[in-house]
Amino acid sequence: MKQISSDFAPPLKLISPFFRFGVIFYALAMTALLFFTPDFHYAQMDIAGWVHLFLLGFVMMVIFGAMAQLVPVVLETGHAVVEVYYIIMPLLLIGSIVMVAGFWLAPALLPYGGLLVLVAMIIFAVENFATLRKSTLKSLTVDTVTWSNGYLLLGILTGFAIALGLAGEIGIHIDLMLKAHVYAVLGGYVVLTIMGLSLILIPMFSLAHGFEERAIKWAFKMVVSGVAIVFLAALTGLESGMYIGYLVTIIGIFFYLWQIYLIARLTVRKELDIWAKSMLFAYGSLMLSIVLGIVYFLNDKESILHASVWFLLMGFVASMITGHLYKIVPFLVWFERFAPLVGKQKVPMLHEMYSKEGASMFFWFSASGVILSGLGLLLEQDMMFKAGGSFLFAGALFLLMTMNKMLIYGKEETKGV
Amino acid sequence: MCDITKEAVFDAISMVIDPEVGFNLVEMGLIYDAIIDENCNVHVIMTLSTQGCPLHQMITQWVKEAVERIEGVGEVDVEVVWEPAWNISMADEHVKKALGGA
Numbered sequence: 174m175k176q177i178s179s180d181f182a183p184p185l186k187l188i189s190p191f192f193r194f195g196v197i198f199y200a201l202a203m204t205a206l207l208f209f210t211p212d213f214h215y216a217q218m219d220i221a222g223w224v225h226l227f228l229l230g231f232v233m234m235v236i237f238g239a240m241a242q243l244v245p246v247v248l249e250t251g252h253a254v255v256e257v258y259y260i261i262m263p264l265l266l267i268g269s270i271v272m273v274a275g276f277w278l279a280p281a282l283l284p285y286g287g288l289l290v291l292v293a294m295i296i297f298a299v300e301n302f303a304t305l306r307k308s309t310l311k312s313l314t315v316d317t318v319t320w321s322n323g324y325l326l327l328g329i330l331t332g333f334a335i336a337l338g339l340a341g342e343i344g345i346h347i348d349l350m351l352k353a354h355v356y357a358v359l360g361g362y363v364v365l366t367i368m369g370l371s372l373i374l375i376p377m378f379s380l381a382h383g384f385e386e387r388a389i390k391w392a393f394k395m396v397v398s399g400v401a402i403v404f405l406a407a408l409t410g411l412e413s414g415m416y417i418g419y420l421v422t423i424i425g426i427f428f429y430l431w432q433i434y435l436i437a438r439l440t441v442r443k444e445l446d447i448w449a450k451s452m453l454f455a456y457g458s459l460m461l462s463i464v465l466g467i468v469y470f471l472n473d474k475e476s477i478l479h480a481s482v483w484f485l486l487m488g489f490v491a492s493m494i495t496g497h498l499y500k501i502v503p504f505l506v507w508f509e510r511f512a513p514l515v516g517k518q519k520v521p522m523l524h525e526m527y528s529k530e531g532a533s534m535f536f537w538f539s540a541s542g543v544i545l546s547g548l549g550l551l552l553e554q555d556m557m558f559k560a561g562g563s564f565l566f567a568g569a570l571f572l573l574m575t576m577n578k579m580l581i582y583g584k585e586e587t588k589g590v
Numbered sequence: 591m592c593d594i595t596k597e598a599v600f601d602a603i604s605m606v607i608d609p610e611v612g613f614n615l616v617e618m619g620l621i622y623d624a625i626i627d628e629n630c631n632v633h634v635i636m637t638l639s640t641q642g643c644p645l646h647q648m649i650t651q652w653v654k655e656a657v658e659r660i661e662g663v664g665e666v667d668v669e670v671v672w673e674p675a676w677n678i679s680m681a682d683e684h685v686k687k688a689l690g691g692a
Contacts, residue, residue, distance in 0.1 A: 246646070377640040380611075380689065382677045441678040442611075442689050507609055508645070515606075515652055522612045 187258050189505050189580075191238025192498065194266055196576045198230025199495070203569035206546070206562035222276030227486065228358070229269040229290060235494050236366055237261060237297060239501065240318075244304055247314045247373060253303030257296050264293035272336075280339050287336030294329045298322040313390060317369030320397050324361025327404065328354055352407035352415070359485075360422055361400040367493055368392060368429055375433065378448060378500055380441035388432035395425025419470070423463055430460065446524070447532040451496025454540050458488020465551070480551035487543045487565070495539070495572060499532055502579045510587040526582045531575035538568030592630040594660055599624040599632055602660050606652045608639070611689070615653065619680030622671070624657075631664040632657050637676045646670065 205223050241258050245251055252258075268289030275282035301322045308315065331354040338345040372389055376382065399422030406414030433456060442449075465481035503526035511520040546561025548554070603624075604616040615621055615636065623635040634653055638646060650668045657666045678686055 246643075247641075373640075377643070378610075380639055380678060382675060441686075444689075504610070504645075508648075511609075512645075512648055515648075520609065522607075523609050524612070 184255075186509070187255065188238045188241050189502075189509075190262050191234050191241070191258075192502055192505070193576075193580065194262070195231050195235035195238065195494075196498070196572060198226060198234060198269065199491070200569040200573050202227040202231060203562075203565045207559070207566055209558075209562070218276050218280070222273050224486075225269065225276060226273045227491075228363070229265065229272065232363060232490060232494065233294075234262075234265060234269075235498070236363070236370075237265065239370060239497070240297075240301070240366070242501075243370065243373065244301060244318060247312075248304060248308035248310055248318075250304065250308045250310075253300055253307060257300045261293045261297050264289050264296070268293055275336075283336040284333075284340045287333045291329050291333045294325055298326050313386065313393060314369050314373065317365055317393060320393075321362050321365040321369065324357045324365065324400060324404075328357030328362055331357060331408075346410075349407055349410050353404050356400060356403045356407060356418075360396065360403070363490060364426075365393075365396055365400075367490065368396065371433070371493065374497060374500075375436055375452065378442070379436070381436045381439040382441075384432075384435045384439050386432070388428045388435060392425045392428035392432060395421050395428060397425075399423075399425055416470070419466075423466065426459070426463060430456065447499045447527075447529070447536055448496045450536050451492045451499075454536075454543075455489050455492035455496065458484045458492065458543065461547075462489060476551055476553050480547050483547045483550050484543070488547065492539075492543075495535070498572075498576070499527055502576060503527055503582075506579055506582050510583045514587070521583070527579045528575050531571050531578065535568050535571035535575060538564050538571060542566075542568055592626055592628055592662075592664075594626055594630050594632070594663060596624050596626065598660055599626065599634070599657055602656045603634070603653055606649065606656050608649070609645075611639075611685075613681075613685050613688075615649070617682040617685050619682070619685075620676060621653075622674075627664075629664050630662055632660075632666045634666070634668045635671060636668060637671055637674075639676055641672060 202223060205226060209219070209223065237258075241252075241255075245255075268286050268291075271282050271286030272290060273286075275286050301318060305315065305319055331350050334343065334345055335347055335350050335354055337343045338347050338350070368389070372386075376384070399418045399420075401418075402421060403415050403418030406412070406418055462481045462484040465477050465484065469477040469481055500523070503523040506526060507521070507523055514520050542561045542564030544561070545564060546558045549556070549558025549561055600616050600621060603621055604614045607614050608618060608620075611618065618639065620638060621634065621636045625633040625635070627633075634657060636650075636653060638649065643649070650670055653668050654666050657663060678689070681689075
């Protein structure tokens with residue numbers, strides 16, 4: 174029998190602010206949707222502002238919190254310097270706000286916000302690399318963390334160069350740099366990280382065991398290579414290279430989906446709770462996004478690309494994250510307030526710590542909103558997009574309410590414990 | 591000679607509940623063995639349902655404390671192992687049924 178090392182999880186008070194602020198940014202991003210029209214281009218400043226509000230404020234904030242918790246657990250070693258997360262959080266928080274203000278109000282603010290975010294992400298990546306060096310483990314997750322952090326650094330460096338370019342500080346080819354930036358951050362960091370984390374979290378919550386991991390290994394290799402090809406091709410302006418990179422990435426994502434199917438087949442827990450519904454919706458959205466992406470490459474119609482990106486961000490990424498929040502936040506609160514009471518008094522189960530009705534309302538409003546707005550983008554129907562936006566806004570209110578309820582659960586009863 | 595039985599140790603550990611699934615560790619099949627020596631020192635061999643379990647340290651502490659509540663027990667130590675890996679077939683029938691895996 175092989176013995177494992179002890180637990181190296183960081184203090185939970187350090188992690189919870191990432192989730193608290195992440196949810197607030199999500200609600201702000203959904204509110205902002207009410208003021209958009211769908212005739213956008215990804216280089217447009219107000220859309221860039223929304224994307225950064227969503228990706229930095231919500232996606233990155235929650236992923237950083239999740240990584241702070243999970244990296245030491247999967248690497249079986251303590252953080253190199255766990256205290257840096259106390260610095261990362263405010264830097265990312267303020268940097269995100271300043272960057273969004275830069276996009277929406279005054280471009281001169283962009284380098285300042287960009288610098289704060291750059292520093293936060295460099296600290297995060299360097300700390301992760303230092304923690305990786307401490308670990309003697311060789312696993313797919315370790316490789317995923319290494320590569321995704323490398324791409325994060327490339328993504329943020331290109332992003333900072335764009336911020337300087339937009340503020341008129343340096344002369345660069347913004348359009349090409351933007352493609353490299355978007356792909357390094359979205360494909361290289363967000364998608365690779367979600368792939369790595371989902372391989373741990375989905376079997377953990379579904380109690381699936383004994384599945385083959387060949388597909389995820391191929392998925393990982395293909396996505397890492399695809400992102401590298403697109404990144405280099407974008408920087409050098411080699412359009413054919415970018416198409417090859419897109420193709421390689423898409424094949425990698427098919428392998429990933431196959432891996433998820435293999436895990437799903439061995440799922441023990443059959444309950445269709447908010448997490449399970451969110452996972453189904455997320456993977457359905459990812460498949461739809463890929464199909465739309467392929468159709469776009471065949472007929473070059475911008476609205477199809479918009480819908481594809483929409484289903485990737487709001488259908489896949491957002492649902493993956495919000496679905497997991499209903500597992501992770503109750504755990505954090507339970508750990509802080511109830512774990513010390515185990516054996517002394519009756520403690521709640523995790524699923525009792527959130528309003529199932531509220532979570533259900535969040536899910537159905539949000540899923541309806543994603544579908545409606547996605548169709549609005551695809552069919553270029555302004556009213557449909559806005560109708561979807563209002564559903565998403567309503568869903569965000571339920572997310573805020575249910576999150577708040579989880580975060581204050583047992584606060585009074587356990588005071589002084 | 592120690593009169594603490596393996597059953598008594600398992601009974602004590604059955605008070606420890608996994609807050610995620612709502613079942614105790616014994617009915618989940620997570621407790622592999624309990625070795626009791628002549629001085630009533632207990633060595634518990636257990637696993638967790640997943641390697642990335644953030645409750646790892648806490649669950650092992652709860653197991654230790656639960657066994658320490660047995661009258662006359664000596665030193666208690668808990669060893670967490672990954673092999674053999676846990677799977678749902680190790681759980682009690684009612685757990686399998688409740689989780690939908692029966």
